[in-house]
Amino acid sequence: MALQSLDITRRSATTTPSPGQRRTMEVAKLIDVTKCIGCKACQVACMEWNDLRDDVGINHGVLDNPTDLTENSWTVMRYAEVELEPGKLEWLIRKDGCMHCANPGCLKACPAPGAVVQYSNGIVDFHEENCIGCGYCITGCPFNIPRLSQKDSKVYKCTLCSDRVAAGLEPACVKTCPTGAIVFGSKEAMLHHAEERIADLKSRGFAKAGIYDPKGVDGTHVIYVLHHADKPEIYSGLPKDPSIGAMVELWKGATKPLASLALGAVAAGAFIHYVTKGPNEVSEEIEKEFEE
Amino acid sequence: MKRDPDKLDRYTAPERVNHWLVAFAFILLALSGLALFHPAFYPLSQLFGGGVWTRILHPFIGVALIFSFGSMFFRFRKLCVLTPSDWEWLRHAREMMGGDDRNMPEAGKLNGGQKLLFWLLAACMTLLVLSGIVMWRAYFSFLFPPAAIRLAAVVHAATGAGMISLIMGHIYLAIWTKESIGAMLYGKVRRAWAKQHHPAWFREMTGGRK
Ligand code: HEM
Ligand code: SF4
Ligand code: SF4
Numbered sequence: 001m002a003l004q005s006l007d008i009t010r011r012s013a014t015t016t017p018s019p020g021q022r023r024t025m026e027v028a029k030l031i032d033v034t035k036c037i038g039c040k041a042c043q044v045a046c047m048e049w050n051d052l053r054d055d056v057g058i059n060h061g062v063l064d065n066p067t068d069l070t071e072n073s074w075t076v077m078r079y080a081e082v083e084l085e086p087g088k089l090e091w092l093i094r095k096d097g098c099m100h101c102a103n104p105g106c107l108k109a110c111p112a113p114g115a116v117v118q119y120s121n122g123i124v125d126f127h128e129e130n131c132i133g134c135g136y137c138i139t140g141c142p143f144n145i146p147r148l149s150q151k152d153s154k155v156y157k158c159t160l161c162s163d164r165v166a167a168g169l170e171p172a173c174v175k176t177c178p179t180g181a182i183v184f185g186s187k188e189a190m191l192h193h194a195e196e197r198i199a200d201l202k203s204r205g206f207a208k209a210g211i212y213d214p215k216g217v218d219g220t221h222v223i224y225v226l227h228h229a230d231k232p233e234i235y236s237g238l239p240k241d242p243s244i245g246a247m248v249e250l251w252k253g254a255t256k257p258l259a260s261l262a263l264g265a266v267a268a269g270a271f272i273h274y275v276t277k278g279p280n281e282v283s284e285e286i287e288k289e290f291e292e
Numbered sequence: 293m294k295r296d297p298d299k300l301d302r303y304t305a306p307e308r309v310n311h312w313l314v315a316f317a318f319i320l321l322a323l324s325g326l327a328l329f330h331p332a333f334y335p336l337s338q339l340f341g342g343g344v345w346t347r348i349l350h351p352f353i354g355v356a357l358i359f360s361f362g363s364m365f366f367r368f369r370k371l372c373v374l375t376p377s378d379w380e381w382l383r384h385a386r387e388m389m390g391g392d393d394r395n396m397p398e399a400g401k402l403n404g405g406q407k408l409l410f411w412l413l414a415a416c417m418t419l420l421v422l423s424g425i426v427m428w429r430a431y432f433s434f435l436f437p438p439a440a441i442r443l444a445a446v447v448h449a450a451t452g453a454g455m456i457s458l459i460m461g462h463i464y465l466a467i468w469t470k471e472s473i474g475a476m477l478y479g480k481v482r483r484a485w486a487k488q489h490h491p492a493w494f495r496e497m498t499g500g501r502k
Contacts, residue, residue: 013331111328112343132343134328135429139441148429153344247442251449256330259453266457270464277391280469282488290484 010118012110024121028187029160029171031095032197032225033235034209035181038063038077038093042173042182046075049161049172069096071149074158075173078236084228092227094235095173095182098145098158099214100124100221105244108252109140122187122221123162128154140252142217142242160221190223197225216243299480300497302401308479310364317357322456324350329449351428354421361417368410371402378404401493409462416455423448 008018054072063079075097082090104124107116115130133153137146146155161171170184194211201209210229213219232238324346327337337346380397381404425432426444433441466472475481486494
């Protein structure tokens with residue numbers, strides 16, 4: 001939910017233009033995984049700003065807490081212990097949450113007009129008052145992000161603090177990060193900043209350091225700097241080549257309008273058949289046979 | 293033989309009630325399903341009290357259809373076994389639609405088209421039920437991996453559209469063939485109607501007499 005109503009590029013299940021009179025600067029949040037110390041300050045800031053409290057869970061013996069995203073935890077830290085070279089343990093910590101895809105699968109899948117919107121600044125937001133609770137967005141999302149609330153049957157996820165951004169503030173997680181691992185600005189500036197970070201990492205021996213801004217979803221508005229950009233899956237299953245995928249394209253692509261036209265054609269065909277051929281009635285001969 | 297000497301008994305009261313229960317549930321399912329199918333149909337959700345009610349009601353009406361269609365399936369299953377003569381009938385169905393029924397093999401109580409429709413609908417129902425359960429986010433989707441839910445969504449949408457077009461055809465043929473809606477409403481048909489449209493059944497029922 002947010003305040004910008006003039007800046008919408010796309011609304012779910014809407015075939016007419018969205019209110020997009022104003023063009024805003026494309027923004028991005030850069031998460032530099034190599035700088036993250038896993039303190040979870042961002043998780044706390046997210047709860048604070050959005051005024052959400054998750055249920056107290058149980059300790060799973062690892063730092064992941066809660067262990068997964070929920071309707072009340074829109075971002076979680078995921079901790080992976082990886083040994084790429086034997087004997088050289090690496091602790092890879094990734095802040096998980098909505099990627100704010102340029103081509104969002106959630107928006108494509110949603111059947112309810114205006115339940116998912118994409119602002120011209122790139123933020124993908126759920127407008128819960130329009131949400132019907134079908135969960136199609138979960139089916140459509142290549143990053144497994146939206147969560148359906150048991151309480152109100154609406155879906156929730158990271159808003160990229162669209163309410164703060166609308167008022168010229170940075171997202172709460174960015175504001176709170178003590179190491180500067182999360183930064184926010186124009187997408188262009190963030191890509192530039194990422195390049196500098198990658199050059200630095202390469203000079204320190206991380207030859208495969210790189211940016212994660214996956215082209216399969218036309219880029220994202222949450223981007224990562226990874227020390228092993230060639231193996232995103234080692235960061236607790238970050239998809240290597242995410243895309244909306246053939247199944248969801250088939251489900252939500254051109255087939256739907258075509259099938260709708262086909263249904264119309266069946267109705268029109270039937271009408272034309274009736275008008276041209278006339279009804280199928282008992283023939284005169286048989287009627288005569290049964291008279292008297 | 294007949295209580296009413298003029299008309300032939302075609303469908304019993306339980307068969308008719310069953311048919312109309314299926315029809316009613318199906319129409320509600322088609323309207324609520326279409327509302328979610330494409331934005332052009334979303335206004336249909338108003339018939340159900342809005343989008344949220346449409347989402348809640350659709351799968352439960354589906355469960356009602358499972359029972360009513362299931363019961364109809366067991367009632368008509370034997371009657372709908374296709375014979376070689378039915379396949380022959382189907383090969384000539386195009387001529388029939390063109391208004392020329394001279395080459396049609398004699399149809400029994402149900403013709404080849406009606407029998408084929410029965411099996412196609414049964415196949416659609418099976419696919420819709422299986423995929424519908426996988427898509428039912430409130431109770432079942434959490435049991436399945438995303439790839440299965442995506443496949444189910446494609447199967448459900450495609451089969452739903454397919455079944456809607458089959459039923460549109462079914463409704464049209466009932467309108468086209470005069471007096472056949474009366475057969476399903478009141479259970480009885482005129483002898484002349486039976487001889488015209490289901491000659492083999494007419495002979496079986498009357499021994500060929502008028
Ligand atoms: C038989 C049991 C059925 C079950 C359990 C079922 C269940 C579902 C579910 C769970 C959905 C997802 C939306 C929602 O949560 O409401 C759905 C969508 C849909 N259903 Fe069904 N359904 C059934 C039968 C049917 C039938 C008979 C039709 C055809 C008339 C149909 C047509 C549709 C359509 C067109 C959609 C939208 C699909 C899309 O756009 O992806 N369903 N159904
Ligand atoms: S990550 Fe998922 S929920 Fe977020 S914008 Fe992309 S498709 Fe939508
Ligand atoms: S759950 Fe809500 S936001 Fe998600 S697809 Fe359904 S209506 Fe759209």
